[in-house]
Amino acid sequence: MILEAAMLQVKPGRTEDFERDFRLASAYISQIEGYLNHELQRCLEDDQKYLLLVRWETLEAHTEGFRGSVQYVEWKRLLHDYYDPFPIVEHFFSVYP
Template identity: 65%
Template sequence: MILEAAMLQVKQGMEEEYEDAFRQASKIISSMKGYISHELQHCMEVKGKYLLLVRWETLEDHTVGFRQSNEYQEWKKLLHDFYDPFPLVEHFEKVQLS
């Protein structure tokens, strides 16, 4: 499993509109091959700051399957205009400790 993590900064005063758009976008991402789950959390200290965590079966399910799909174009239309600056997206893999 791969964990995609993105720290998102939403333009001031657009938080409620963003959350509504994200609810719509959630239907898109959850329908994709390799998708496991996702969550969006808002920061308690900084208004407009969110953390998006998405679990994928493989890195390619996100970077190729989703990012190169027609569905991603719809995702972009719904969400990308809210961000300033544009978020850095990183991928993580669980460390096996035993």
């Protein structure tokens, strides 16, 4: 299992719209082969900051399967305009337990 993590900084005054569009975009990512689940957390100290966590069966399910899909085009259309700066996406694997 691979954990994708991205810190998302949403432009001021756009958090309500972002959360609405994120719910819509969630339908697209969940259609991808190798997708397991995802969650979005909002920061207590900075209400414009979110943490996106997505679990994939493999790295390629995300980097090739999702990013090469028509679903990703819709994900981008719905969400990418909200970010400033654009997020850095990183991938992790479990070392314990």
